[in-house]
Amino acid sequence: MEYDNLRHFADSWGLLYLLILFVAVTVFMFRPGAKQQAIDAAQIPLRDSDEGVDPK
Template sequence: MDFDYHAMRAFADSWGLLAMALFFLGVVGFVLRPGARQAADDAAAIPLKED
């Protein structure tokens, strides 16, 4: 069991951190892409629109 913990810890320290960093950069890039403001404004106005 001791080996499993160390193997998982090594994986999380290296590849897990890289995966989380790439996911974070992808989310930031998605939010800051051109045209995102208009899409966010349209989505925010949906509850205020009358049927």
């Protein structure tokens, strides 16, 4: 495959792929119930590192 053919393929189908990926991620993040999961994930670095560990 030559460079020009590869570039033409990436210009057309690559743009479509990235657009579909963007829409999928956006829909995933704004679905019902995603807010609490996002809040929980954002709090991971702030949690105590010993949380959930049995202190034996």
